[in-house]
Amino acid sequence: VNFGHDLLLNPPIRETALRGLLFGTFLLHMLFVLLTVGTAILALSYFIHAWWDNRLSELRWDKRILRMFLMHKSLAVVLGVGPLLLIQVAFTIPFFTGVTLFSPVWLLIILLLIIAFISFDSLGHKIDVHPYVHLVAGIVAMAALLAVPGFFVAVLVATENPERWLAVIQNGFGYDARLTLHWLLRYLHVIGASVVFGAVFHYLFVVHKHEGKRRELLRWLVFGLLVQVAGGIALYWSVLKPPDVAVYAYLSIGIVLTALLVWLATRPMRADQVLHYGLVVPALLLLLMVMLLTRQNFQDRGLSGVMPVAKANARAYGERLAPYEKEALERYRRRMDIVYDNGPTIYQQSCSFCHGPDGLGDGPEAGELQVPPEALAEIRTTRGYIEQIFADGVDGTAMPGFTYYDRRRRRLLITALDTRWQVLHAPPPVEHKVAKAVMDSARKTWSNTCAGCHGPDGRGTAQSAGFKPPPPDFTQYVPVPSRAFNIITRGYPGTLMSSHSYLAADLRWGLVTIVEEMRTKDGA
C-alpha cells in the first residue's frame, strides 16, 4: 500500500527532539488525565456510598474531592495541547488519518468534555443541591467523562496500526472484533490506572485527618492495582503485533513495580501505618512511564514503515509540483489585483467567458454550450428583467443566478451593460419597412405560429413557461431587429425555436416589427 504523502512544508524541528518532547508532554498530560478521571470516579462513588448509608448530611466528602477536579481537569486539558501539537507535526499522516477515520467521535469529545467539566465543577462548588440532582448530574458527567479516553484510545489505536486503516473503512468506519477487544482492554487499562492515581492523590489529603477514608482509599488503590495486573495481562495478549524484547522488559518492570505498590499499600492496612509516599509516588510515576513507553514502542514499530514512505512521497510529489509553483504565484499576484467593485470588472470576470469580451455571445466557453450564450450587445431589456434573471438564472441553460452579488454590484453590472451596449435603451427602429398587407399577414402568422409559445402578447404561455429555457417575455426583453431577424430565420439552437426561413423575408421582418413593438409599447 502506498501511504499517500506527508505535508509538503518541512517540520520545523529535528525529529529526535520532536519525539522526545512528545513523550515528555504526553507523560505530563496523561498524569493529569488519570488524576482527573480518578477523582471523578472516587467522588461519584463516595457520593453514592454516603447516600446509600444515609450519611449525606454528615459527610459531603465528595465535595472536597470534586474541588480538586477543577485543578486536575484544567491541567489535563492544557497539558494535552502540547502533545496534540507535537503529534500532528511528528506523525502527521498517521495521526490525522486516525482522527479522520473516527471524525464523529473525535468531534464529540469537545461536547462531552464541556458537559463533564461544567457538571462536575458546578457540583464541586455548589454541593447543596438535591441528592437526586447531584446523582443525575454526576452520572451524566461521569458517562461523558469516561467516554473521552475511550475515543482518544480509538484514535490512537488507529494511528498506530496503518495496516488496518483500510479494514476500518471497509468495516463501516469501525473496528472488527479483534481490534475492538484490543481497544476495550486498552481503555480499561487507562480507567484502572485512573483509579490507582486518584486513590493515591486523595490519600494525601486525608492521611492525617480521616482514618476511615484512609483505609477506604487504600482499598481502592489495591483494587485498582489488581485490576491493572489482570487487565494488563489480557492487554498483552490482545496486542496486534508480537511484543519485542523492549516490551517484555517494560512488562517485567511493570509487574515488579505493581507488586511493590501492592505490598506498600497493603502494609499500612494491616499495621495501621501511613502509606510510604517517598516510595509510592516515584513507583507510580515510573509505572506510568513504562505504560507509555510500551505504547510508544507499539506505535514506533507500527509506523516504522509508513513514515519514511510518506516523507519520500512528499519529496517526490514536491518535485513534481515545483515546475508549477512560479506560475501559481504569478496567478495569485494577478488575482489579488482584481477588485470586483465596478461593472466592467465584474463583467470581465463573471460573464465574459460565456458572453464574450464584446458581448457578442462568443466567449471562450460559448462553443461548449448547446444553448448559445446571449449576445448581450444585441438585446434591449429592462433593469427589472435582468434583476429577475440574476435572481433565478435561466432554466435549461448555463446562466446561473447571481444572487451572491449584492444589490449595488448587480446595479453596477447592469449599468456597465447599458453603458457599453445600451441594453436598457429602447430597441432601434426596424429599418426594413413592411407593407401593410404583409404586416397583416405577419400578425396572422404570429397568432397561428408564434403565439403558441410566445403567447398572443409576447409574454409566453403557461405551458412555455415550463420550457427549458422558456421563451423571453417580449414586453421586457427583445433582441435588436437585425438579431431578431436572424433568430427567426435560423432558429435558436438548443431551444424549441426552430428555423423559419421558409417564411418570406418580408413576413419575417413583419414579425420582427411585431416583436419590437411589444417591447416599446409596454416595457420602455
Place this chain on the structure above:
Amino acid sequence: MQFPYFQFPILGDPLIIMIDAVLHVFISHGVAIGVVAMILVAEALGMRRESDDWENLAEAAAKPTVIIITGIGAVTGVGIWFVTSSLVPAGIGSMLRVFFWPWFTEWVVFFLEVVVILIYYFTWKRWTGHLKKYHVALAGAYVILASASAFLITGILGFMLTSDGWPWTKDLAGAFFNPSFGPQLAWRVAISITMGGLLMIVYLVFFHSATRKFRAEAVHRYALVLSVPLPAMFLFGYWWFTTVPVGFRTHAKPSLLMWAFAENVPLFWMVHVSAAVLIVALLVAGIHKRVLATRILVVPALAVVFLFVAEFERVREFIRGPYLMPGYMYANTVLLSEKDFFDEHGMLPYAHWFNLMAPEATDRQKGAFLFAQNCGTCHSIGGKNDIRDRFRGRSRDGAYVIIGHTEEMVPWMPPFSGSDKERRLMSDFLVGLAEGRDTLFETTRYPPPAKETP
C-alpha cells in the same frame, strides 16, 4: 486527499468551526481577559480602600469565571483544533508547520495561564494581609498571560488574511507580524475589556448580593472603565479593515452577519448605529449610577457586542475568500501549485484514499469525490449551502462550463482543480443530483458507496 474525507453533517464544515470559534472568543476574550481584568479592578479597589464590598464582589465573581474559563474556554480553544484536524487536516497540519514555534510558545503560555488562575483561585482566603498584594498581582499576571495568548494567536489568524510576502519569502517573522496583526490585536484587546466590563455589570446587577449604594458605585466605576474600549473597538475595527487587501475588501458585504445588510446598506447602518446608541445609553446610565436603567440596558448591550464580535469574526474568516493560506493553499486545501498540476494530470490519480476505497469507482463515485474535494469545505449535499440549489435548472453543459470558472465568476470561490474529464464527471454528478435523478444519502463520507438503497 492524503486523509479519509469527512464532512460535518447538516450544518456543514464552516458553520461548526464558526460556532466553536465564536464561543471561544467570547470566553477567551470576554471572560479570560475581560472579566478577570474587572475582577482585578475590584480586588485592587477592595485592597486600597479596605472595602469588603469590592473584595466580596471580586471573590464572588471569580468562582463562575474560573469554572467557565477552564471548563468551556479552554475546551472550545482546543476544540477549534479538534474540529479543524477532523475537517481540514491538511490545512491545520500545514499551518502548524509554518507556525510551530508561536504555537509551541502559546502552549507554554496557556499552561502558565492555567497554573496562575488555579493558584489565584485556591489562595483567595489564604493570601490575605501583607500577602494580598501578591494575590492581586496574580490577577494582573493572568490578564497579561491571557493577552499574550491573544497576541500569539492573532499573528496566526492575521496571516490567514494578510500573508503578505510569505508566499514568496517563506519568512516566519514576516508571516507572523503581518499587516493585519497590529490592528487586529488592538481590536481584540478592546473587545476583551468591553465584553468583560459588560459581563461584570450583568453579574453585578443581576446576580451579586450587595447594598444599593455599592451596586450603584460599582456600576459607575465599570461604566467609566468601559468608556475607553468601547469607542476604541470601532476605531480599531476600522483600522483593521484598512489593512485588508483591496482584492479582498469587496468580499466584506457578503461576509456580514446577515445577507440583508449587504443588500440594503441603509439597513446595515440603521442597525449598527442603533446598536451604538444603545451602548452609549448604557454608558450614560451607568456613569450616572442609574442601576435600574443599567439593568434594562445591559443585557441588550451585551448581546449587541456579542453579535458585533461574531460579525467581525465572520468577516475576518470570509473576507479572505478562496484561500486558506493566501499564496499557498486554497480553502479546499488544494495547493495553488497543485491546481495546474491537477488540471494537467487529473486529481483522482493522486487521491490516495479514493483509490483505496473505490478501486473500481463508478462515475457517480468519482463525481461525488471530486465534489467533496473541490467544494466540500463550504458546500454540502442536503445540508447548509446545498450544492443542489446552485445547480438546479442548469443544463449539463452549462454546469460543466460554470465549474471551470468558479474562481473568476465568484470572487471568493477557489477554482476547480482536475482534468477536463474530471470536470465533466463532477458536473454530470451535480446536475444529476440537482435534477433529482440521482440521490445521495451518505453526506459525511466520500466517496459514497457505489450503489445506495434508500
